[in-house]
Amino acid sequence: MSLSDAIPALLVLADGTAYRGWSFGATGTTIGEVVFNTGMTGYQEVLTDPSYCGQIVIFTYPELGNTGVNPEDEESLRPQVRGAIARNICHKPSNWRSTQSLPDYLKQNQIPGIYGIDTRALTRKIRMFGAMNGGISTEILDEAELLEQVQAFPNMAGLNLVKEVSTPQVYEWSEPTIPEWEFNPETTANGQETFTVVAIDFGVKRNILRRLASYGCRVIVVPVNTPVAEILSYNPDGIFLSNGPGDPSAVTEGIETVKALLESQKPMFGICMGHQILGHALGAETFKLKFGHRGLNQPAGLQRRIEITSQNHSFAINPDTLPQTLVEISHLNLNDRTVAGVRHKSLPIFSVQYHPEASPGPHDADYLFEQFVQAMRSLRTV
Numbered sequence: 001m002s003l004s005d006a007i008p009a010l011l012v013l014a015d016g017t018a019y020r021g022w023s024f025g026a027t028g029t030t031i032g033e034v035v036f037n038t039g040m041t042g043y044q045e046v047l048t049d050p051s052y053c054g055q056i057v058i059f060t061y062p063e064l065g066n067t068g069v070n071p072e073d074e075e076s077l078r079p080q081v082r083g084a085i086a087r088n089i090c091h092k093p094s095n096w097r098s099t100q101s102l103p104d105y106l107k108q109n110q111i112p113g114i115y116g117i118d119t120r121a122l123t124r125k126i127r128m129f130g131a132m133n134g135g136i137s138t139e140i141l142d143e144a145e146l147l148e149q150v151q152a153f154p155n156m157a158g159l160n161l162v163k164e165v166s167t168p169q170v171y172e173w174s175e176p177t178i179p180e181w182e183f184n185p186e187t188t189a190n191g192q193e194t195f196t197v198v199a200i201d202f203g204v205k206r207n208i209l210r211r212l213a214s215y216g217c218r219v220i221v222v223p224v225n226t227p228v229a230e231i232l233s234y235n236p237d238g239i240f241l242s243n244g245p246g247d248p249s250a251v252t253e254g255i256e257t258v259k260a261l262l263e264s265q266k267p268m269f270g271i272c273m274g275h276q277i278l279g280h281a282l283g284a285e286t287f288k289l290k291f292g293h294r295g296l297n298q299p300a301g302l303q304r305r306i307e308i309t310s311q312n313h314s315f316a317i318n319p320d321t322l323p324q325t326l327v328e329i330s331h332l333n334l335n336d337r338t339v340a341g342v343r344h345k346s347l348p349i350f351s352v353q354y355h356p357e358a359s360p361g362p363h364d365a366d367y368l369f370e371q372f373v374q375a376m377r378s379l380r381t382v
């Protein structure tokens with residue numbers, strides 16, 4: 001594509017800052033919360049992660065699209081972001097798995113993007129002033145006009161976006177990580193045991209379901225509004241609380257369900273939104289971070305054990321509100337010492353703010369799936 005074919009696009013932030021660049025993907029206008037992701041790989045997984053629903057993602061890695069897209073790397077049915085912002089775009093991908101270029105893929109899925117942006121300056125701005133709403137447009141090129149639309153848009157705090165991404169119907173997942181990609185074959189392939197896990201779908205990533213299946217789980221994925229009695233009617237060995245978009249405190253139906261499920265004393269494992277919902281169900285509160293954590297090298301741990309983790313979140317549990325008689329903090333984010341994991345003191349219930357399934361990211365925290373299965377196994381044999 002030559003520069004003369006490039007379609008001009010405008011990016012305006014809610015504080016009035018404007019950046020001009022060129023369009024990639026779909027044309028039109030899109031508005032969402034502008035956040036940045038510092039990962040150097042995995043743009044397709046980020047774009048299709050339901051936790052990004054409602055957000056426009058700045059990719060700090062300077063060129064996007066080099067390896068194209070492929071059907072296996074989809075983390076859900078479609079791209080979930082509202083838009084994408086890049087320094088530069090690759091129109092001719094080169095990778096043996098690629099089936100389509102990134103710009104064509106986003107165009108086909110009606111997701112607008114803007115490139116030619118100084119993403120370093122933009123990211124510094126968000127770091128300094130916090131995540132804020134923004135709009136990308138190829139049809140409104142007047143800054144004041146686009147700003148008016150951006151400022152009229154609701155803020156992420158208080159938004160329940162789970163309804164937009166949770167499965168409408170119950171389904172079962174039993175597909176593990178394929179053997180060529182399995183990085184922990186000794187532990188995952190140990191025997192014929194099967195555990196039934198009900199996963200409450202706040203916007204689950206497929207790789208979480210794959211990792212659970214790799215460790216021998218038959219996963220029944222249920223919509224967020226599934227009644228407790230129905231969840232228990234599957235006679236699960238354990239309950240899984242998934243990741244998901246938006247403000248956890250607004251997902252009141254999920255919080256009430258988890259509160260009631262705690263009484264069953266079954267093993268429970270939560271990831272990201274699932275961790276925050278578990279926190280609320282235990283009586284804690286969450287708050288919105290200034291610009292969140294999004295990237296593949298966030299250190300988490302306590303004392304001597306440190307994991308390098310994949311993260312993507314805006315909200316975090318307020319440690320002062322955690323009921324200390326019931327739970328303890330198992331992990332801290334070592335960049336800012338926010339809560340990165342909690343563990344129940346007497347029940348097999350735990351959760352992490354980060355993404356042990358990676359996809360994209362390092363596998364340091366995969367052991368948490370094993371711990372969940374171990375908790376289910378030990379209850380089975382007593």
Ligand SMILES: N[C@@H](CCC(=O)O)C(=O)O
Nearest residue numbers: 051243244272273314315
């Ligand atoms: N939406 C929540 C959780 C994200 C996730 O589950 O990945 C947040 O931004 O904090």
